[in-house]
Amino acid sequence: MLDNQSEDKKFVYYIEEPPINSFTETFFANYASIPISELRNHLVSVRERAWQKHNYPCLGRWSFLRHSIQRSSIYKEILEKSKQENAKIIDFGCCLGQDVRQLIYDGVSLDQIRGYDLDPFFIEQGYELFRDDILMNEKKVFGVGDIFDDKFLETIEPADYVHVGSFIHLFDAETQRNVCQRLTRIAKYAITGRQVGASVPAEHQKLSGSIGSKMMRHSPESFASMWNDVTSGEWQVESATLEAIDDVNGFGKILYFVVRKRKEH
Numbered sequence: 001m002l003d004n005q006s007e008d009k010k011f012v013y014y015i016e017e018p019p020i021n022s023f024t025e026t027f028f029a030n031y032a033s034i035p036i037s038e039l040r041n042h043l044v045s046v047r048e049r050a051w052q053k054h055n056y057p058c059l060g061r062w063s064f065l066r067h068s069i070q071r072s073s074i075y076k077e078i079l080e081k082s083k084q085e086n087a088k089i090i091d092f093g094c095c096l097g098q099d100v101r102q103l104i105y106d107g108v109s110l111d112q113i114r115g116y117d118l119d120p121f122f123i124e125q126g127y128e129l130f131r132d133d134i135l136m137n138e139k140k141v142f143g144v145g146d147i148f149d150d151k152f153l154e155t156i157e158p159a160d161y162v163h164v165g166s167f168i169h170l171f172d173a174e175t176q177r178n179v180c181q182r183l184t185r186i187a188k189y190a191i192t193g194r195q196v197g198a199s200v201p202a203e204h205q206k207l208s209g210s211i212g213s214k215m216m217r218h219s220p221e222s223f224a225s226m227w228n229d230v231t232s233g234e235w236q237v238e239s240a241t242l243e244a245i246d247d248v249n250g251f252g253k254i255l256y257f258v259v260r261k262r263k264e265h
Contacts, residue, residue: 078157100113118145148182184261199242201221220240223237239258
């Protein structure tokens with residue numbers, strides 16, 4: 001039984017039917033061997049289990065079916081470097097691990113990919129969603145970790161590329177600065193991802209989640225300024241693009257970004 005707060009969240013964030021398209025059908029048929037006739041019920045079942053524990057917008061609005069790493073302006077580069085030069089990739093704050101599976105689907109070796117999330121529940125639900133728990137556990141692709149845990153970060157071998165989809169925006173303005181500094185500890189060359197953005201940067205009150213009470217929504221300019229400031233110019237925003245989304249509930253814009261380490265460093 002949902003309480004009133006959960007009901008409000010459901011109204012804002014919850015879409016009943018999964019947005020199944022030809023890509024979704026093909027991906028799940030080829031990757032997870034799920035027939036088209038069974039796909040809807042499978043997606044609804046996994047999403048409902050996740051939603052009952054966490055009323056997150058990415059779950060309620062099926063964002064995990066839109067593999068955001070594909071939208072990165074350097075995705076082609078990531079694939080080429082991983083296949084030709086054995087580049088490594090980390091997906092931090094990977095949630096259900098959809099972007100890790102996209103990399104695998106596009107031909108990247110499991111030995112070159114790692115995904116980390118704070119909550120092991122999401123990792124387990126990812127196994128259910130993609131039906132690959134045996135393979136993922138054998139290769140130790142996924143792990144549990146906290147970006148604010150220094151001992152944990154010291155155990156991570158830095159990757160050539162780090163993907164952070166819908167992660168940095170979870171925090172307030174000051175905490176985001178700390179998060180960005182910490183991400184540079186596990187990235188060698190580039191950090192890419194997406195997050196809720198805004199034409200006018202500002203902190204907003206959160207309606208969901210348990211990490212703090214506010215989230216900072218950046219404009220391209222404020223996002224670039226933050227990275228330049230917290231890394232003393234060592235990392236620079238190569239691209240930051242706002243895209244409008246069809247959302248009447250106040251999110252409105254998504255910021256896709258690439259941050260790259262300056263070559264002279």
